[in-house]
Amino acid sequence: MLSFIRSSYPTKPGAYIMRNKKGEVIYVGKATNIRSRLSSYFAKSNSQKTRALISKTASIDFVVAKDETEALILEANLIKSYLPHYNILLKDAKHFSYLAITDEEFPRLITARKNSAGKFRVSAKRFFGPFIEAQKRAVSAAYLRKLFRLRVCKSLPKKECLQYHIGNCSAPCIGKTSKEEYVQNVKSLIEVLEGKREAKKIIAELKERMSKASEKEDFELAMRIRNQIESLEIFFERQSAETRSETEEDYLFFQKIKNTLFVQELQVRRGIISAGKKHLAKINSQEEPEVAFVLQHYAYSEPPQKVYANLSLPQRRKLNLAFGRECFAKPGAKKAKILKIASDSLIPKDADAAVLELKDALKLPKAPMEIETFDISTLFGKNTVGAMSSFSNAEPKKSGYRKFLIRSKQTQDDYAAIYEIVSRRYSSLLKRDLKLPDLILIDGGPGQLRSAERALEYAGAEIPICSLAKKEEVVYLPGKKRPIKLPARSMALRLLQKCRDEAHRFAVSYHRKRREMRERAGN
CATH class of the missing domain: 3.30.420.340 (UvrC, RNAse H endonuclease domain)
Incomplete structure (x- = not known):
């Protein structure tokens, strides 16, 4: 384990970088006092996860910042750059997950994560990922599982379940599908997840299988393949349409009451307010909790073309520097009216407590x-x-x-x-x-x-x-x-x-x- 010498580290704010024996970055953090923060890692009362992190740490580097806000921005940029293993593991809201094909006779598509030792918790034939955005991974997993009609039960039951009756599973447990057809579906699924073959080629192969099934007068199989083709076309269309358009804008109005930061978010798409959401965050020791909120809010998905908020000029400059583009702008008269809608929508009350x-x-x-x-x-x-x-x-x-x-x-x-x-x-x-x-x-x-x-x-x-x-x-x-x-x-x-x-x-x-x-x- 690393020998920690307190005097080697400054008492100033900044970010610190932990590396393993191979020199790989395994964790990035920020602190108002680097020496004090690093000392806390070596306390005997630490959690098992923290002890596991320190046991893998061979060296610690640091970068001094002007203040806590600059340290926060520095930490966000370093995490985006390195995607350290323990940053993924220790933040509950940002667990990176994988998709896995199990190594069973009739494989399943499941979600998998790594443990504190960096090893997967499940046994599987193949792993795909990591997926930074959990919801996109979830949409893909659920959609693909149904598309290829893979089983979901952990052990094969003796009779078909609800998933078969609602068309989500091919019921290999009772022989409703042949092993050859099931394995072929798994193979096609792997090709989709690997992205090795273009959508057109995969769909063309499915169309050929559908034609052969029709020639053999296996019309039930042909119909299932036809449904797969239609669903795959929708899936690939959705995947290619995930880039943000220039007409997208977010509006954030902040209000601090005691130790709570209230945020009203409005999303404007193609000139229309399409969604609104309220956020609550506890204010800890941050000098600028608004900047901290924005960095966490857009941590793993880029902000839209423009974000308008009741932020100061220095705050907007820090955020534009953090995201590498001029996306945080001062609202003009027209944009200020929409921000006023967000302001009027933000009425803290007892329910918030x-x-x-x-x-x-x-x-x-x-x-x-x-x-x-x-x-x-x-x-x-x-x-x-x-x-x-x-x-x-x-x-x-x-x-x-x-x-x-x-x-x-x-x-x-x-x-x-x-x-x-x-x-x-x-x-x-x-x-x-x-x-x-x-x-x-x-x-x-x-x-x-x-x-x-x-x-x-x-x-x-x-x-x-x-x-x-x-x-x-x-x-x-x-x-x-x-x-x-x-x-x-x-x-x-x-x-x-x-x-x-x-x-x-x-x-x-x-x-x-x-x-x-x-x-x-x-x-």
Whole structure:
């Protein structure tokens, strides 16, 4: 392990670069006092992840900066340049993930990550990545999995599951597809992920397979291949259209209240306000939290052609320097009117405190401004339905509520019903490239939570999730054996209860209507 000598490092602000024995950059950080920050890494009370980082560190370089803001910009640029392994590993909101083809007889397409030792946590035939933007990776994974009708179950069941019945899986478990056809689909998938062959060539080969199937009068296979061709054409079209247009603008209005930074974001596309979102961030010791927010907000995806914000000239200059182009500009009279809309939309209230408290209580990567909650309603396994409530900034958003008729034959199975509605919801959102919530809440205990987790894994969606059990009013989190008991009067618990109760009310109401309809039809 590296021998740390305190006096070798300055007490000034700046960025530090940790390298392994091979000279590879494994971590980049920033500090207001480089010597003090580096000393903290060698404290005995550090976490296992930090100890693992230090055990791999052979040397530490540093770059002195004028102030903390310049250090922050320097850190952002160094991370973008080196993509260090431990920066990826230690930041919850920015985990880099890979796609993997498992080495099973009938391979699956799954998400994979590396552990603290830099090794993959799963055994696989091939890995693809890393994917810097989780949502794009999720969209690709979910889309490709369905396109090539690959299985999602961890072990082959003895009978077909829901995914086969809704057309997402070819059901190799019961011989609905030959091993030859399945392996051919996996081969085509690998070619798409490798990008070695042009889209036209892959589609041409599929068309040839479709013609041969038609000649053999295997019309069912020909139809499946035809559907693959159509979906691939849409997929490649989407992939090639991900560049930003010059007509795209973002507007950011900042307001500081005590130790919280409130941000209202408006996105203008082709001259129309297409989206608006509120952000909350805790102000730590940063001299300029606005600059810190912007650097983190656009850390792994470039800002649009222009960004207008209530920033000072020095702040805009720092950000333009950080991003290497003049994208942060002073708003003129016309642009100031749109920024005024953002300003008017930003009204801090008590709900913001509840959202921030929930973020801290559950250790979420960001404030859960958008929460979607799921519940199931049934009576002796009949007329089983699902429902979802939607909350925006701690208030019900009725336009976002959704109802679900359970398609599964296992209508008495609460876990299967949760799996179905969660997978349907987020497969649909990802397929249409729509915005995902900041938090998912499940009405139930650890069993319902595990079913929802599996559904998210199938859909390819990475969203923080928890469940709230009714009797004990405790919160269950993925990977945690013991639930969290929030104080009875805490705003965080009240917010979760409000979301849960609204989803329950909506589910019961929908179930009652379905039951009454059946009874009238029977008479």
